[in-house]
Amino acid sequence: MKTIIAAALILGAASAAAGAAEPPKVVGTWKSNGDMAAARFGKGPFFDPAKPTLYKDENVISYRIELQQGRAFAGVVVGSGGKEAALAGVFQADGRSFIFSDxxxxxxxSVADGVIELCWTDSLPDYxxxxxxxxxxxxxP
Structure with missing residues (x-):
């Protein structure tokens, strides 16, 4: 019985390890392709709309991923005027979906076909x- 349980555990661990997909390499600079929508209000780090404002098709944000080890990555988000903020993220086991914090x-x-699609929220005291x-x-270059 112990042998059967041990074998099942080994097979289960091997299956779990085999199921983790290799994430794409994301080191480099990523710029908006213009397909962007945003809603903002308040005085923020990159923007200062005086009233609630909706945006469409912006090109003002970019990401520079400087380091990647397996599923983990880090870099900066670059806003208007070249302002930068630290960024850290990690891919999920599917190798395509990720979460990040700045x-x-x-x-x-997620990353597919050489394109990063992402959504984010900013929540600051005044923005x-x-x-x-x-x-x-x-x-x-």
């Missing part, structure tokens, strides 16, 4: 926002 809030996304966008890699 100095202002957090979000989630709130929600946004979703698509980002493509900038070719290395």
């Amino acid at each position: 100095a202002f809030g957090s979000g989630f996304g 709130v926002s929600a946004a979703c966008g698509s980002f493509k890699p900038v070719p290395a």
Whole structure:
């Protein structure tokens, strides 16, 4: 009986390890392809709308991923005027979906066909926002 249980545990662990997909390499700069929508209000780190404001098709945010080890990655989000904020994220076991956090809030996304699609929220004392966008890699010089 103990042998059967041990064998089942070993097979289960092997199956779980085999099920983890390799995440795509995301190191580099990712710029908005213009497919973005956002709602913002208050004085924020990158924006300062005086009233609740809705945006569509922006190109003002980019991401620079500087380090990746397996499923974990880190870098900066770059806003208007070149302002930067630290970013950390991790891919889920499917190797496609991820979560991330930055100095202002957090979000989630996925990578498919060379495009990052992500949504995020910012929640600061004087500023709130929600946004979703698509980002493509900038070719290395």
